Amino acid sequence: MADDKKTTDTPVDFGILDTLIGYRLRRAQMNFFTKFSEVCSDLGISPGLFAVIVIVEKNPGLTQTAVAQALGNDRSAMVAAVDKLEGMDIIERRPAKNDRRSYALFMTQYGQDYFKKLTKRVMEYEQAMASRLKDDDEVTWLLEKLQILSKD
Amino acid sequence: MADDKKTTDTPVDFGILDTLIGYRLRRAQMNFFTKFSEVCSDLGISPGLFAVIVIVEKNPGLTQTAVAQALGNDRSAMVAAVDKLEGMDIIERRPAKNDRRSYALFMTQYGQDYFKKLTKRVMEYEQAMASRLKDDDEVTWLLEKLQILSKD
DNA sequence: CCCTTTTAATTAGACAAAACAACAGTTTAG
DNA sequence: CTAAACTGTTGTTTTGTCTAATTAAAAGGG
Numbered sequence: 442m443a444d445d446k447k448t449t450d451t452p453v454d455f456g457i458l459d460t461l462i463g464y465r466l467r468r469a470q471m472n473f474f475t476k477f478s479e480v481c482s483d484l485g486i487s488p489g490l491f492a493v494i495v496i497v498e499k500n501p502g503l504t505q506t507a508v509a510q511a512l513g514n515d516r517s518a519m520v521a522a523v524d525k526l527e528g529m530d531i532i533e534r535r536p537a538k539n540d541r542r543s544y545a546l547f548m549t550q551y552g553q554d555y556f557k558k559l560t561k562r563v564m565e566y567e568q569a570m571a572s573r574l575k576d577d578d579e580v581t582w583l584l585e586k587l588q589i590l591s592k593d
Numbered sequence: 594m595a596d597d598k599k600t601t602d603t604p605v606d607f608g609i610l611d612t613l614i615g616y617r618l619r620r621a622q623m624n625f626f627t628k629f630s631e632v633c634s635d636l637g638i639s640p641g642l643f644a645v646i647v648i649v650e651k652n653p654g655l656t657q658t659a660v661a662q663a664l665g666n667d668r669s670a671m672v673a674a675v676d677k678l679e680g681m682d683i684i685e686r687r688p689a690k691n692d693r694r695s696y697a698l699f700m701t702q703y704g705q706d707y708f709k710k711l712t713k714r715v716m717e718y719e720q721a722m723a724s725r726l727k728d729d730d731e732v733t734w735l736l737e738k739l740q741i742l743s744k745d
Numbered sequence: 746c747c748c749t750t751t752t753a754a755t756t757a758g759a760c761a762a763a764a765c766a767a768c769a770g771t772t773t774a775g
Numbered sequence: 776c777t778a779a780a781c782t783g784t785t786g787t788t789t790t791g792t793c794t795a796a797t798t799a800a801a802a803g804g805g
Contacts (some may be wrong), residue, residue, distance in 0.1 A: 542770065772781070
């Protein structure tokens with residue numbers, strides 16, 4: 442009887458929690474965050490920074506607030522992010538040509554290689570998680586539903 | 594004049610980001626968090642606190658670390674949470690009968706009513722989000738997939 | 746029964762992420 | 776030209792998470 446203490450000692454009733462999309466979303470995202478950190482900790486990249494890199498790589502010359510708007514976070518938060526990425530020589534700020542207030546963001550040459558290596562890691566980890574679902578149809582279905590739930 | 598260029602000025606290519614479960618999960622969860630805050634801001638309850646309340650209500654007499662373990666967060670984080678909920682007279686600490694180190698958590702009478710009102714709000718908001726999906730089958734499917742992705 | 750090891754709750758600390766207001770320089774609109 | 780709006784920035788605050796250390800108490804072995 443004193444055999445099972447902590448391992449099987451979880452007859453906890455989650456009640457309404459297991460039927461709430463918000464809660465299940467939170468748990469899943471927590472898991473993804475920790476796994477992402479494990480995969481990319483040595484590269485010093487967080488999920489948020491990775492998103493910035495992808496946007497800049499796909500949309501060269503974008504301004505800081507444009508990136509912030511695309512990613513749905515405050516423009517003040519972009520300062521530290523771009524500072525760090527510029528310090529890592531991944532992206533660079535160039536003065537915008539027709540607006541002296543803003544910078545245009547571009548990938549450096551080193552950033553291109555870095556992006557390739559980073560993407561490779563992220564895709565491997567993404568595949569590992571996606572393989573938990575039955576097939577690609579389920580993955581695209583899930584992505585579609587998540588997008589619907591992301592809208593304001 | 595409400596939307597001049599910001600709305601139309603978003604031909605941003607999200608590239609690989611839109612195919613990543615982790616990113617879509619993050620965006621969806623961000624949306625749920627802000628909506629939850631809007632709904633429950635006046636009640637002073639965050640998603641994390643709500644989860645604690647549900648667990649305690651469904652499992653009276655549970656210890657703090659048991660709740661923490663169930664919700665997947667650290668024991669030390671429970672102190673402030675229980676302090677706040679006890680200060681709001683929602684739950685209360687009672688000395689555990691066979692272990693003088695730990696407390697057993699219970700709902701107060703006021704907490705019961707509070708829980709009902711809170712659950713009503715959360716369920717309304719949950720229904721509003723769930724109604725974006727086709728039917729209940731899609732909701733349960735989504736919940737199932739999210740649970741799979743939450744496992745370690 | 747003593748002694749060592751665990752465990753529960755707590756505190757304090759560092760830490761990152763996010764929200765928000767304010768501000769200077771700049772652009773734009775009336 | 777003047778007022779309003781915008782960009783990047785700084786500072787502040789909040790929030791959440793993690794770590795280590797502390798105190799009290801339980802558990803187990805000899």
